Amino acid sequence: MESFDHVVVGAGVAADAAARGVREVDPDATILVVGPEPDPPYDRPPLTKDLWRPDPPASIDLGTAAATGATVRTGRSVTALDTASRTVTTDDGAQVRYDRLVLATGGAPRTLTSEPVPGVLTFRSLGDYRRVRELADAGRHVVVVGGGYIGIELACGLALSAARVTLVVTQDRPAAHLVPPMLVDRLEEGLRSRGVEILTHRRAVTAERGAPGAGPVLVLDDATWVESDAIVVGLGITPADDLARSAGLDVDDGVVVDATLLTSDPYVRAAGDVARYPDPVLGRVRVEHVDNAHATGRSAGRANAAERLGHAAEPHTHTPFFYSDWFDDGWEAVGTLDARLTLVEDWAPGPLGDAGVIYHVSDDGALRGVMLWNVWDSAARATELLAELGDPGSVPDPSTLRGRIPLA
Structure with missing residues (x-):
């Protein structure tokens, strides 16, 4: 042994x-x-x-x-x-x-079917990327299921390739559960201008084999279906x-x-x-x-x-940040992003929506999350604010959050 x-x-x-x-x-x-x-x-x-x-x-x-x-x-x-x-x-x-x-x-990765269906793929590994990339380079029709981080990022990536892309989301608009309407507009424009078809208010129920020689069919909760060359499931x-x-x-x-x-x-x-x-x-x-x-x-x-080696283990004290890229825009965040919370938008001078900080505040006056939209090197400051203002009642007036993180 x-x-x-x-x-x-x-x-x-x-x-x-x-x-x-x-x-x-x-x-x-x-x-x-x-x-x-x-x-x-x-x-x-x-x-x-x-x-x-x-x-x-x-x-x-x-x-x-x-x-x-x-x-x-x-x-x-x-x-x-x-x-x-x-x-x-x-x-x-x-x-x-x-x-x-x-x-x-x-x-x-979560899947749609209990048994594998040809042409229905998950997206988690380098092998998954290689399979999807081959389809994209061949100009095939790829359907992306999921409006979360992976689904949106993958749709943005595929939109830069030769693929025909359809994005299926359960929300009324992609990323509407995460960011203010202004940024949803920006994302939608980026997707649609690059030819991505967006199907909203649709939940994928299952996927089935297509006709002989054809790709899989995605079955939606409104009894409609989408034919494709491949279905990529991005459901976490x-x-x-x-x-x-x-x-x-x-x-x-x-x-x-x-x-x-x-x-x-x-x-x-x-x-x-x-x-x-x-x-x-x-x-x-x-x-x-x-x-x-x-x-x-x-x-x-x-x-x-x-x-x-006989020494004491040190505690783990790092609070993580996370990030995403949507075409030419990028963002970092700490904590919880939830558009149902009170969103305090603090935008930098210049074209509205180019750079800013969005604070997510709960109804009980606690800071729950900070999103840094095209604002860099500020994740540590966002973490400090969450530690300082994370208890109920810490933010009696959400508007006072503006200016707490430098925008340039």
């Missing part, structure tokens, strides 16, 4: 960060990173962003093995975790013993916590961890999309964004390495 000082289950951004975190603390530890995808750890955001632009990056490989000296095994799923013997079993039957372990298993993920649950770890829509990202087992930590942790500003949360994957992965790796 092989043995490693540190085993990281999963081979994404959080796994790469965990290996780097271990190496920061212990230059001599042995590390194994093992994950089911065929590609080594890579940067995931470009799948819906930079890879669709005219000047895409040459590579999104994170270079985990070279940077950390870790053994990286791809195309291998961990099928069992035995915390008593401190071993993992992979799908080829091999067993590996660990001294410390990080679960960075991420999540599984469910945390991949089955391995932890089977091992007897505490699970609640993700793996429950403490302030040092330690699970209910003293030798196992969790990081990234799968970890439900106590954030010092946001409360107990599970965050599905890359900044969180980087930060929790690094913290988990450092904590495991410290404890293995």
Whole structure:
């Protein structure tokens, strides 16, 4: 049986960060990173962003093995975790013993059908990008299902390609649940001007095989359907916590961890999309964004390495921000974006909507989220405001928020 000082289950951004975190603390530890995808750890955001632009990056490989000296095994799923013997079993039957372990298993994309339907794709991996990119470059009709972060970003990316694109959203307008009407107008104009068809107030019910030689058919809740060459489902993920649950770890829509990202087992930590942790500003949360994957992965790796060397683990204190690109516009945010809250818009001088900050305030006078629209290097200040004004009654007059974050 092989043995490693540190085993990281999963081979994404959080796994790469965990290996780097271990190496920061212990230059001599042995590390194994093992994950089911065929590609080594890579940067995931470009799948819906930079890879669709005219000047895409040459590579999104994170270079985990070279940077950390870790053994990286791809195309291998961990099928069992035995915390008593401190071993993992992979799908080829091999067993590996660990001294410390990080679960960075991420999540599984939600689908429309219980069984695979040809031409119906999810969008989570580099392999998914390659399949969709081939269709786009061939000028095929691609239907995107979902008005959340992934669905909108993917529709924007596809709009820059040769594909014919249809976006299906349940809202009355795309992103109307997140941003003020002015920014919804801006997004819609960007999509429609590039030929994207937008179907609103429609919920995808299922997908079926099309006629012989044709692509799949999307069935909507109003009994209509959309024919296509491919359907890409962007409806978010469910945390991949089955391995932890089977091992007897505490699970609640993700793996429950403490302030040092330690699970209910003293030798196992969790990081990234799968970890439900106590954030010092946001409360107990599970965050599905890359900044969180980087930060929790690094913290988990450092904590495991410290404890293995007999030192105390440091608490994880980073509150994550998240971001998106919509054509030539970009934004960052901290906290909760919800257009049903009171939105306080603070726009920079110049054309209205080019740059500004949108504060999201709850009815009980608490600041819940801050969106930085084409305003950069201010996520830390937004986090400070959330910490300062996050309790009910902290914002008796929402208009006083204007000016709290510089607009230039």
